[in-house]
Amino acid sequence: MTTLLCEDLLGEDADVLVIEKIEFSPEAPEPGAEVRMVIGGVARQPVTDGAGLDVLVKMGQVKLHQERLDLYECIRAGSLAVEGLGPDGTIEPGPVTLTYTRTLKRDIPLGKFRVSIAGWNGGEGDELLALELTYESRK
Template identity: 40%
Template structure:
C-alpha cells in the first residue's frame, strides 16, 4: 500500500497559506484518477501571471521540472486539470478562504519508489507565493 505526506515549507507571510491537503483515493494510486483538494487562505489577491514551479524526483533523479501559470491553468489553457472555487482564472483569485482541486491521472507506469514533489509558487512580481513538499511512497503499490 502506498503512503503519502506533505509539509508546508512556506513562510507565515506567504500570500497563499496551505491549510490542508486531501487526496481521493487515499493513498494516491497509480493507474487511477487521483483528486487532490487543497484548502488554503489567500492573504492577498493572486493576480494573473502567478506561477508554480513543480519538481518531481525519484531519489536523486529528477523526473519532472515544469512551470505552470496558475490562472492560465484555471482557465483550462494548460495541461493540468485544476479548478478553484473562488476564481475561474479570468479574474484574480480573491483574498480569503479557497479550495483548489487538482485531478491527476497517474499512469500505471508511475515508478515504484519514493517520489518527492516540490512546489514553489511565485506572484506575478516573482515574490514568494507558497512552498510545499510532498512525499509519496509507491514501493508497495
C-alpha cells in the first residue's frame, strides 16, 4: 500500500504564490507509475524568469534525491502545465494552477519519504512557496 499526502504548507504570508489546495493523482501511486500533483493558489505578484524550485527527497536522514528546477524550463519542456499564464507566457498575479507530472522510479524501496519543496521568484529571489510532503510505501 502506498500513501502520498501534503503534510505541511510552510509558506509565509509574504510568499509570491499563496497555496490554497494540493491534489495528487493517483492518491496511492505505485513505483514506476505516473504521479500528478496539482497546486492551486493565487499569485500575489508576477512570477518572473529565473524562478525555480529546490526539491529534496529524504528517507530518514538519508538524502535520496536532490534537484534544482527552473520553473519556466519545466513549463517549456512540458513537465509543468500552468493555468494562469499571461499573454507573454509568464505567470501573472491572480488565480493560478500548476500541474506537475512525473514518473516514479521502479526501484523505490519500502518506507517513508519526506519531500521538501522550496521555491523562489526570479529577479529579487522572493520566496515563491514552501511545502513538505510525505510519501509512504509499504506492503
